[in-house]
Amino acid sequence: MPFSLEQYLQIDKITSSFIDQLNFRFSKLQDTMGESLFRAIMIMSKEDVKKMTFIDILNRLEELEVIDKNEWLALREIRNEIAHEYSFNQDEVVDTINIIYEKSDRLVNIYKSVHTFVKNRLLVK
Template sequence: MPLSSDRYQNLTDDEVEHIDQFLFRFAKLQDAMGRKLFKLVLILKDDLSIDEVESMNFIDILNRLEKLKLLDTYTWRSLRDDRNELAHNYEDNAEESSIIINRLFEKRIELFKIYSKIKNYL
């Protein structure tokens, strides 16, 4: 990393596999945090019932977590948008894909910071 579009087009099978694994794990961690961890925080630390949390829109969950100073909603949306953009463009356009892969690679640190902050909070 960083990955150029030329390099992207000439990746070995092993390199493709490693990048695929990184992208898969990034997505899985982000999904698990959004679907489970964020809700758990609100249930355990924000005095909300399971039913209350389950009925909340995701943006409301993010806003509550932001009020608890556990994440920035803009940052979370940016992580999600980049990941979704890659899912739609992956392998179709070397230039766009390499840019997004590089961006996600850089943003992995931000994802881990959010996770660590929540873990320490709990």
């Protein structure tokens, strides 16, 4: 990694399954954090989430210095590319795989940051 187009065209089924897992897990972690974890943090913080839009939640998490909203939205765009990847353009497929690989560590680090925030500021000691 990163793949060139030539390398991508020569991958075997095992490597392909690893790539599929990377894509799936990136998407799943991004979805779960965005759809469940962030809202739960707001509830634990005693915020009224009933009237909050997702962007409101992101803005509040940024105010609390939990995440960087723009970075999160950029990761969301990458996740959306995976979810809607019907491209027959192999260059686009390779580019998306490489971006996911590059950004995976950042997504995991955001998760760790969120975990630390919850542990240090929201859990009763």
